[in-house]
Amino acid sequence: MEVPILKQGEFLIATIQAALSDADLEQLRMALVQRVVRYRSRAVIVDVTAMDVMDSFASRTLREIALMIRLRGAETVIVGIQPEVAFAMVQLGLTLEGVGTALDLEEGLAYLNQKFKTVN
């Protein structure tokens, strides 16, 4: 299942809509990195509200996405991690170290708008 990626101004918004296989996550990683280059995006929001499980592979792939995008000089914010998913991640010992997170899409956008406004 392909994850839709929306371009909104200088930002990209990827909204995960269902459980993703490893292949889907890898496809998302490639698509996001390519689009950050193509659109010269300054930030990427990945909305994971619909993800009911975040296992080691998923969190590693999200971390890799954030690191690759940082090398392009852009920022990644993961939004919408569900409370029970966060609980399981901590129990499993998974962290999204170095990756920005926000409560939901609205908060993520507010954070980025604020950030890039003050820079300008």
Add this chain to the structure above:
Amino acid sequence: MSAGEIRVPINSDQDIVLARQKGRSLAAEAGFSAVDSTLIATAISELARNIVSYAKKGEIILQPLHNSHRTGISIVASDHGPGIPDIRLALRDGFSTSGSLGLGLPGVRRLVDEFQIASSIGQGTVVKVTKWRPDHRED
């Protein structure tokens, strides 16, 4: 085959998703909370991933457990893969953190109540975990 047993063959990364979805619905049917159902689904995901990554194929068997005083779910992940040379090392936190995340077994152990593993080189690995519904516990 025991009553209520669900067998999920694990042959590809798609089957990882299938196995954890079946585990989640079984957990919900057994009356587990949303948090515990997520812990169970996550544990299944990690165990199924180990099968795909290290043995290529295997099987996950899910089984609801009921006795006079408690309800739970049993998850057995088995494969005929290469086996784990040093189980103690594989169960140590932080093992193989460079590059891959290792087997994730210490994490899985934290997600469940009971954890057993048997492995022999060239024969395969069986991981059996149990999660009990915390009816009379605060956690």
